Amino acid sequence: MVSEEVQLRSTVAGFTASGKLHTLSVWFILALRLMIGLAFFQSGFDKVLAGNFDAAGYLTGAVPNTGSPATDLFVAMGNTPWFVDFVNVAVPWGELLIGLGLIFGAFTRLAAFFGAFMMLMFYFGNWDVAHGYINGDFAYMLVFLSVAAFGAGRILGLDAYLERYEFDGRPLVERYPWARYLLG
Template sequence: MTQTTAGTTDANVFESRLGGVTVRGQAHSLSAWFVLALRLMMGYAFLSSGVDKVLSGSFSAGGYLANVASTNGNPLEGMFAWMANTPWFLDFVNVAVPWGETLIGLALLLGVVTRFAAFWGAFMMLLFYFGNWSVGHGYVNGDFAYMLTFLAVAAFGAGRILGVDAWLEEAEFVRRNGWLRYLLG
């Protein structure tokens, strides 16, 4: 919340300084609904995708990791080949992807540990972005847009909007351990 020049408080004003540059904006009164919609949309998308993989019981990232990067000029082709050919890492990915998607989706739908969940969702989308590398139509694709959506959910504290995080941030334990607010919101 910032003070306006007229001396009134304006909750819809936001401002950030990065690298000596200050940006300032004013959100529309409906912005909270759109931030909530982004959180719920990404939560549903990830929960649905994760639950499908968990319930199938046969998810394997091996074929994807071994083949996708070598066919599309991917700058991280060597990293994807290493992932596909390292048994312990592939075992980890085969559990982390379906359960990660499920837990990220559930956390976003409930609005609990939202920033933490959105960070990992953005990280997964970054890996999918490079895995699905295609710049024939530019560097921005659906995976990149989803990554930015996760980052927006985190930046706007979407878990505070009709989410469990709003309640958790009022808890005495969180108040005494302020660093926890970086996971919530």
């Protein structure tokens, strides 16, 4: 089997980075997608099954004890009843649906975006910089962003089929280019 060398190249703010992917990279990208998907699915499933998730105490009590620079925001969220009601549904079901999306590789970029957003909120909520600014929440956020950037849903995932699904004889992402931001 002849393997093709895949070159990566990106320029941001005038700086260019480039590199080559190893032939095993596809398996590690898939492993990242499945690992973070399973972790989020399990966390969400446990919360949904228990049926008693309540974020109010965390938002108003736990976060202020961390010294987070976003403490005032979290306390304001925790003191807003409609927002707490929203979070009490969004966190368990969000984790469950993000997990399923990643496990099956469906709407992967959309799932990864919301997963990264949740991890950013957890990063500021669970603020702990005793050992530096990089912790597990920050690392998980980067895993979600990597999954999105690599289009991990195309690797043994449903996104590969969804992108090719035809509308009026044209593939979905050709007919609706914005769909590339949700799939992949």
